[in-house]
Each structure stands twice: as structure tokens, then as C-alpha cells.
Amino acid sequence: MRALGCLLTTSFLLGACASVPLAGPAADSDGKRFEPPPPGQSALYLYRSSVIGSEVVFSLADNQQPIGALANRTWTRVDVVPGRHVISCSVPSYAPLTQTPAQAATVDLAPGELRFLEVDVWPGLPLNPRCVATEVSADKGRAAVTDGNRAVASN
Template structure:
């Protein structure tokens, strides 16, 4: 009986609760199911008998994306990182965390459940087949543009390595980032000399909140390794240690971390 009452309530309110729809062309483009270069495509969709009566608010982190009703969806083109997607109704809110890698196409359903007075929402990941089917049969809703977070500020960097003569070399440089350290899973970076000339490039890839891996490519040096942020240090203060292809050590001292190494 309670379920029938909720259905009737949903039908009664269906005319006054809608989500703005995107253009036919935007809808068509969104159903291509291909990620942009170096990004991931995240689809968030609704399939629900209560959808027409209850517009569910959707957020990415703290940013409001818009609303979804029955058989609507939004697509987000995002940089590789970990994201929290949240749904909110008058009855509840629910959050799912998704870790996106470049080239991925992922699907999250905002599922509806029977609540005490209003339907409740839940964010759940679905497989590609189920997600594609829901998107193809639905309409694209208008979503707010996702703001690109500013990159971490440039930091001083001390590059320590051994050359072909096994002599230790120390060079003071500056590292600049293309994403946020400690927030984005993949952070490309460039290294400049004191004349602001590009000397190296590379990528930090987080394996955890305070640790990960790096790759480094310079005209005079190549290498890879791992990094660790010490307790008490900021995310832009750490030591990265690795080797070049010949097995010689490479150390990147970034910012002013505690426990910075002396000599190799």
C-alpha cells in the first residue's frame, strides 16, 4: 500500500519537477562513448519510476553539476584523478568515490529507493553494457561545466644524480605542475633552470595519499622511481628516489622536506 502511495505521489508531481535537457547535437555527441585524449569520460545517469517526480541534485566534490530526472544523464570529461560523486534528495544523500585513469569510460547510476516520505538516492557504479544501454535510451541533461582546479604552485627542486664518470652532480632547478599534488592521481610536471628554460619533464603518479611513482625525462638524464611524503610535510615537500637505465641513482628533493638526503 505504501509503495502504491509513493507511485501516485510521483505521478502527481511529474509535471513540475524536470531537469533541463541539452541540445539534440550535444546528446548525439555524448553517446559516442569515447574518452578525450589524456582524459576519462564519466557518465552519471538515472533510471527510476520516481525520477519524474523527484529531481535529484548531483555534485562532483563540492561543485554542483545539476539535476537528473528519470531517463536523463550527464557526461563529464575529467583528468585522471579520484573523484567523489554525490546525489541529494529531500530524504537523503549518498556518495561514491571513483578513481579515473586516462582513456577510461565509466558509468555511475543514481538509483532510487523507497524512503519514508520521499524516494532515497544511491550512487552505484554499473558495467559498461548496462551503462551504455541506459545512456542510449535516455536524454542528456544540462550540467555545469567542471572547473579545472589550479595546479600546485611551482617549487624549488634539487636534482642529484651520477654522471658517466660516477661523479655526483647537484643542480638547483624549479618544478612546475599541471595538476594538484595530493588531489590529482596523475600530475605531469616540467622542470626549468634558473633562466626559466625547460630542462626536463615527467609525471608523478600517486599510489596513495602520500606516496607514489615518478618518471623523468631530460636531454641528459632519464629515470624512474618512487616518492614518499614524510609525516608533517606538505604534499609539495618530498623526496623522490630512483635510477637511470644504467642503474645509477637519481634523487629529486622537492620543496624543503624534512630528512632531505646529504650525498648519494
Template structure:
């Protein structure tokens, strides 16, 4: 007789390991999360940038992100940060153990832009990718995620 009365299936074990290994990051308050999810257009002399990470790929690790030279902000799966400020070309960079990626988001006056940071498996560890996405895609990801403490 087996010492385990219930024999777990491979999908069940994979699901348990995935849930047990999810990385976490400090989150903003529920009020700040809700404020960012209103997508209020910035005033004409300011711009708005959302940077998010979506999905469970690489869930056990955070991805360090630097936005416009600010200190690193770690993003876990399904988290996002929001910045509003003077219109500018903002550099967004992520770092993995097997490389980094960068993108410049040109945020104009009164504009809101969305940038996705994604985990990619690499040969020697993790990689990341950075890409600007359409507004509808970015809004959906922000609405499904939680606001991380960011720059």
C-alpha cells in the first residue's frame, strides 16, 4: 500500500508548484490601485505612462525595471506601475539573469502610453522583453493586475 492515499496527477502537481512559487512585490493601497485604474487623461502639459507585467510565465521571479533612470522597481506577475509627469521620451529597461531589454516610450502632452515587460526563458536563466502595446491591451492588463509600489 502506498503511503500517499491520494495519488496526485502531473497537472495537479504543476499547478501547486506554480502557486507555491509566485513572486511578490510591495503593492500600493487599494485606493491608489483604484485611482490608477480610472485612466483619467493627463492635463495637456503632462503625460502618463503605465508599465505592466502580465501572465504567469516566470511567476517565481520578479523582473527588475528601470523607468527614466529611476531606482529599480521589481514587477511580479500581474502587477503594474503608473507615472505621470512632463511629456518626455522615457527609457524603460528590464533586466533578467540572461540579458536585458530596453525601449524608449515617447509620451506626448496629454497622452497615455502602455508598455509591457515580459518574462522570456533564456539559455542560462531568465530574459525579459519590453514592448509598447495598444491602449486597449494595456488597459485590460492594468485592470486585471495590481498596482505595485513604483517610482
């Protein structure tokens, strides 16, 4: 029983450590205005709001190109060329267990479009979390972004 208590305490402390670089207050406010993308571009907001799995950082990719990372209650915006985008996420594995990889979200974007994806934990084996990106409504996405902090995107 004592070992379980130590494990839970360690998990809690690790959860407090998971973080990503945050953008400054001006960039955070700018993104929360939900301005349209530049001409000939589309915009994707990716956010994370679930407390489950908060001990890990989710790495994001668009068509296998890194676009940033998310911790709990963070978001990022990427302006992209219109067309098909396969958004995937990954998390570090803490155990040598094999399981089905996370599922990617495919989004077809038209010029000028602004869309929202929630990145969340996808149930998996213990100590081997996975993540999944799912498109959500503009209302749900805007509310989550407004409640979060902007993470610095990889460019």
C-alpha cells in the first residue's frame, strides 16, 4: 500500500512539471481575437484542456512536420496552405509496451477557413499514454482557447 502511495505522489509531482514554452501576453491576446488567416491561407487552432494525462507533453505534427507541443490548458494556432492536413500527436512512452499508435485527424481546409482541433488522451496501457486529435465545433474550440494559454509554435 505504501508503494502505491509513493507512486501516486510521484505521478502528481511529475504532472506539475509538464510544461511547454508559452507565448507572451500580446501573442496570447492576438490569437484569442480569432482573426481570419492571411489571404490564401487557412488557420488551425489546436488545444488541450483535459487534466487527464497532464504529466506528459503532446508533440504535434502536420503532415509529419513538427508544429509544436501542448501541455494541459495550452493552445497553438498555425496558419497553413489550404488543402488536406493530417494532424498527429505523440507522447513519450514510459514503458516498453506495444500498442496501437494514436489516430491522426484529417482536415480538408479551404482558403480563409478557421478550424479547431482538441488534442486529448486516448486510453491505452498504463504508463504508455497515447493522444488523439479530434475536430470540434467553433464554439467549443473558441471557449477552450479563451480559457487557455498560447504555446509557442514550431515554425
